[in-house]
Amino acid sequence: MTKRLILIVFILFTVITTAQERTSSPYSFYGVGLNTFKGTVENQSMGGLSIFSDSIHLNLRNPAAYGKLALTTYTLGASHSAVSLKTDSETGNTNTTSFDYLAIGIPAGKLGVAFGLIPYTAVGYNVIERADESGAASRFSGKGGLNKVFLSGGYAITDNISVGVDLNYNFGNIQNRNLFLREGLEYGSREINRSDLSGFTYKIGLAYERMLNESLQFMLGAHYTPQTNLNSENQRELATIIFDSEGRDVGVEKRDIEIPDSDLSLPSSYSVGAGIGEPRKWFVGVEYTGSEASAFSNRSFELEGASYESSSSYRAGGFFIPNYNSLTSYFSRIVYRAGVRMEETGLSLQGEPIDEFGMSFGVGLPAGRFFSNVNLGFEYGQRGTTDSGLVQENFFNAKISLSLNDRWFMKRKFE
Numbered sequence: 001m002t003k004r005l006i007l008i009v010f011i012l013f014t015v016i017t018t019a020q021e022r023t024s025s026p027y028s029f030y031g032v033g034l035n036t037f038k039g040t041v042e043n044q045s046m047g048g049l050s051i052f053s054d055s056i057h058l059n060l061r062n063p064a065a066y067g068k069l070a071l072t073t074y075t076l077g078a079s080h081s082a083v084s085l086k087t088d089s090e091t092g093n094t095n096t097t098s099f100d101y102l103a104i105g106i107p108a109g110k111l112g113v114a115f116g117l118i119p120y121t122a123v124g125y126n127v128i129e130r131a132d133e134s135g136a137a138s139r140f141s142g143k144g145g146l147n148k149v150f151l152s153g154g155y156a157i158t159d160n161i162s163v164g165v166d167l168n169y170n171f172g173n174i175q176n177r178n179l180f181l182r183e184g185l186e187y188g189s190r191e192i193n194r195s196d197l198s199g200f201t202y203k204i205g206l207a208y209e210r211m212l213n214e215s216l217q218f219m220l221g222a223h224y225t226p227q228t229n230l231n232s233e234n235q236r237e238l239a240t241i242i243f244d245s246e247g248r249d250v251g252v253e254k255r256d257i258e259i260p261d262s263d264l265s266l267p268s269s270y271s272v273g274a275g276i277g278e279p280r281k282w283f284v285g286v287e288y289t290g291s292e293a294s295a296f297s298n299r300s301f302e303l304e305g306a307s308y309e310s311s312s313s314y315r316a317g318g319f320f321i322p323n324y325n326s327l328t329s330y331f332s333r334i335v336y337r338a339g340v341r342m343e344e345t346g347l348s349l350q351g352e353p354i355d356e357f358g359m360s361f362g363v364g365l366p367a368g369r370f371f372s373n374v375n376l377g378f379e380y381g382q383r384g385t386t387d388s389g390l391v392q393e394n395f396f397n398a399k400i401s402l403s404l405n406d407r408w409f410m411k412r413k414f415e
Helices: 002-019 063-068
Strands: 072-086 091-108 111-119 121-129 136-156 161-182 188-211 217-225 228-243 249-257 262-266 269-278 282-291 306-308 311-320 335-349 352-366 373-384 392-406
Touching (some): 063 111, 136 188, 188 249, 269 311
Antiparallel strands (some): 072 091, 072 392, 091 111, 111 136, 228 249, 228 262
């Protein structure tokens, strides 16, 4: 019954995630969209740290963490984002709600395995360029993104060292729809580009921990993803259009343009971080992530005014538990988390770097047996700039996850 329920949930989750629009940022036009997955809610509430791992939560960013898993763990995450956009002259607001990940981790002694589905990047925007002196106007919209199905394993080589590997199958599509109009003309023109992406990637991870004394623990984590290529099947359609009574564009004359298929390169990346803390009491850590320059010029159309450089991100955060095994105070068993992150995305538009900043906090609420919990996370941040006619986004993200633990393999005694 449990296995059948898990299968049904995965099917429903797959259908929902492939159909949902998970962002409304104009910056999602570039590359393969915005990277919307920054770890579980537990990770994100600590600024996105991936170095901390324990025996009752899944760390979906470092596969080495599965070597420490002690209980079968199910995790599901969702989020709601409210974004305020502004330029030098205009402002606007958007909201999106999405499912963020679904995964199951299973321990087997020193080995831990996990599998799941993660919507990894997102494309979603609708931008209107008002008529200029010549009466020309344009409307740009897009949707899609990348999803990944993963199978991961982590192994505890010793009590202090664990290693792991992620195997991912990436799939999805990116669709761009551009309308071009001119005042006084009955007809307009429409261009639709679509790239269907697929391919395999992998990641290797390392986790190290050591007690410095009776109460102080040191942790170090690292993971590396090599450069890989995704297959891109490209399509383009050009059409002459008119608008119906409800304002929808209708193709009067359509023409398919042959666009050769190509490989789209995903750059290599690595993360390394360290922290100290007292087990089941508190932890603080820092982490650095670097990535080589991206090269998305082999999309099905050229990206004017955009360039890519190596990206960097810096994270710091931690947690505090007043008394994890208190029998008299529920609030003493709550996990309190906080963190901060700064990201240099590597994308540059009109010579302006598009950077991102976020401050986060959250709580882990005990719920049920085997240390199951409900995690709430909140983040306020900023992306982009109003310089050079660009858009600045101020966002507030509210996130929730379930981390449910069970014991699948138990030795039972009969008398």
